[in-house]
Amino acid sequence: MLSDVAQAAAPTGTPHSPAAHGPDTREAGTLATQSLRVAGSTTFVGNASADGATFWSDVAASAEASSIPATGTTGPLVIGGTCLPKIASPILPFAPTVPATDEDDCLTFAAVDQAGSVRFRVDDAAAAPDTDGAWLATTAATRLTLATEGTDFERLAAPGAPTVTTELMATSRGPIEGTTDPGTTVTVHADDGTVLCDTVVPNAAGEWSCTLASALTPGAHDIAVIATDAAGQLSPVTETTVLTPLVETPEPPVIDATEVVVGAAIVGTATPGTLVTIRDTEGAVICFAAPADENGAWTCEPAEPLAIGSHELTATARFPGGSESALRTFTIEITDAAVDPVDPVDPVDPVDPVDPTDPVVIVDPIGTPDAGDGHGTTTTPTHGAELAFTGAPVAVALTLGGLLLAAGAAVVMIVRRRRA
Numbered sequence: 001m002l003s004d005v006a007q008a009a010a011p012t013g014t015p016h017s018p019a020a021h022g023p024d025t026r027e028a029g030t031l032a033t034q035s036l037r038v039a040g041s042t043t044f045v046g047n048a049s050a051d052g053a054t055f056w057s058d059v060a061a062s063a064e065a066s067s068i069p070a071t072g073t074t075g076p077l078v079i080g081g082t083c084l085p086k087i088a089s090p091i092l093p094f095a096p097t098v099p100a101t102d103e104d105d106c107l108t109f110a111a112v113d114q115a116g117s118v119r120f121r122v123d124d125a126a127a128a129p130d131t132d133g134a135w136l137a138t139t140a141a142t143r144l145t146l147a148t149e150g151t152d153f154e155r156l157a158a159p160g161a162p163t164v165t166t167e168l169m170a171t172s173r174g175p176i177e178g179t180t181d182p183g184t185t186v187t188v189h190a191d192d193g194t195v196l197c198d199t200v201v202p203n204a205a206g207e208w209s210c211t212l213a214s215a216l217t218p219g220a221h222d223i224a225v226i227a228t229d230a231a232g233q234l235s236p237v238t239e240t241t242v243l244t245p246l247v248e249t250p251e252p253p254v255i256d257a258t259e260v261v262v263g264a265a266i267v268g269t270a271t272p273g274t275l276v277t278i279r280d281t282e283g284a285v286i287c288f289a290a291p292a293d294e295n296g297a298w299t300c301e302p303a304e305p306l307a308i309g310s311h312e313l314t315a316t317a318r319f320p321g322g323s324e325s326a327l328r329t330f331t332i333e334i335t336d337a338a339v340d341p342v343d344p345v346d347p348v349d350p351v352d353p354v355d356p357t358d359p360v361v362i363v364d365p366i367g368t369p370d371a372g373d374g375h376g377t378t379t380t381p382t383h384g385a386e387l388a389f390t391g392a393p394v395a396v397a398l399t400l401g402g403l404l405l406a407a408g409a410a411v412v413m414i415v416r417r418r419r420a
Contacts, residue, residue, distance in 0.1 A: 035231035036066050036079070038138060039117050039152035044231055045144065047080040053096045054082060056144035067100075068155075069111045074123045076106035077136075083107065086127045090134050090146040107131070117152035159184045159227045161236040162208070168243045171250075171271070172215035176223070176242060182206045184227040184235070191222040199228075218246045250274045252328035253298070253317045259333040263305040266332065269296040274317035274325070276300060281312050291320070306334045 036045040045066060048057040056079055069075035076083050082097035083106035100106055108124035120136045137147035144151070162180035169176065176197065180186050186208045188197040197210030220241050227235040250271035257267065266287065270276050276289040276298045289300040312331050318324035 035156040036153045039154050045079050071111045071113045074108050074110045076103045077109045089128050119150035156231050158233040159229045159235040161238045162225050162227045164240045172244045173212040175209045175211050177209040179206045180227045184229050186227050189224045216244045218244050249323045250317045250325045252325045253315045255330050262334050265299050265301040267299050270317040272296050276317050279314050308334050
C-alpha cells in the first residue's frame with residue numbers, strides 16, 4: 001500500500017506531464033505522473049543547487065510534480081524536468097542531475113513497495129558498476145543521494161474535482177459557491193477562458209465562495225472550475241452552468257458615519273453603479289447621490305442642512321432604470337461645528353468674539369503704564385470688577401478749563417468798558 005497524501009504545506013508548482021519527456025519505451029514498466037515527498041516530511045522532492053551543481057532535495061521552495069515509475073516497475077525518476085544520469089555514483093557527495101530531455105540518459109529505477117511506502121532502487125545494467133542496486137537515501141542535509149539504504153517516499157494524490165452548488169446567482173457578480181478538498185485553492189473560468197475568481201481559499205471544511213471580478217450579463221453562463229493542491233497538481237475540471245438574475249436587486253446601502261457636523265455630506269457604500277436616495281421618515285427626499293463608484297462609494301449632500309440633533313432617515317439604492325433595494329433605516333446625529341478650544345467664541349457677543357480669559361491691557365492716555373494707581377495699569381478683570389479706565393477725568397478738566405477761559409474773557413471786556 002502506498003501512502004496517499006491529499007494536501008501539504010509547501011508552495012505551489014506547475015504540474016508535470018510525462019509526455020514532456022517523451023513516452024516510456026522500456027518493457028519493464030510505465031510511468032506515473034505524481035508528486036513525491038520524503039515520508040513524514042512536510043516538504044516536496046524538487047531541485048536545488050550546491051557548489052554550482054544541481055542535486056535532488058526536499059527543499060520546500062522547489063516543489064514540483066514528478067514523473068516516476070509505478071510500483072513494481074522500472075523507469076527513470078524525473079523530478080522538475082531533471083533526472084539522475086547513468087554516471088551517478090554513491091561515492092559522490094551529492095547526486096548531480098541532468099535535463100531529462102532524453103530519458104535514455106537517465107538512470108533507471110525500480111519502484112519497490114516496502115513497509116507501506118515506495119522506495120527507488122537503481123536497476124540499470126548500463127549504469128556505473130558501483131551504482132546498480134543502490135538505493136536513494138537522504139543525507140543529514142536532506143539531500144537525495146545513492147546509498148545502500150532506501151528512503152521512503154509518499155505519493156501525493158491529486159485533488160478531486162471541485163463541486164459547484166450555485167445554480168442561480170444572487171447578483172451579476174455572484175457569489176458562486178461550492179466545495180473542494182481542504183488545502184487546495186479554486187479557480188473559476190468563464191467559457192471564453194476569462195478568470196472570474198482566482199486562487200479562492202476554502203475554509204477548513206473545504207467550502208469555498210467567490211465574488212466575481214467583473215459582472216456577468218443577465219442569463220446563462222458556462223463556467224469551468226479547477227482545484228490546485230500545494231504541490232501544484234491540478235484536479236479534474238468541473239464544468240457547469242450558472243444563471244445571473246434577469247432583474248437584479250441591489251443590496252441596501254450602508255452608512256459610513258452616523259454622526260456628522262451640520263452641513264456635512266452623508267457618505268457610505270452600495271452596489272457599484274447604483275443610485276442612493278436618502279429620505280426622512282415622512283418620505284421627503286433629503287438628498288440624491290451620484291452613482292456609486294467601482295468600489296461602491298457614494299456621497300449625498302443635503303440640499304438644506306439638517307438641523308442639529310438626531311434624525312431618523314431611510315436609504316435605498318437602485319439601478320438606473322432598474323430595481324430598487326430594500327429600505328435601510330438609520331439614525332444620524334447632526335452636531336454643531338467644532339469650537340476652537342484655544343479661542344472659544346464669547347457666548348455674550350458672538351458678533352465680536354472675545355475670550356473671557358484673555359487679559360485686558362489698560363493704557364494711560366499719556367502712554368505710561370504703572371502698577372495700578374489709577375493712571376494706567378495692566379490687569380486681568382474678573383466678572384463684577386470695576387470698569388476699566390475710560391479717560392473721564394481728562395474730560396472734566398478740559399470742561400473746567402474752558403469755563404475759566406470764558407470767565408476771564410468776560411472780566412477783560414467789563415474792565416475795558418469802564419475805562420472807556
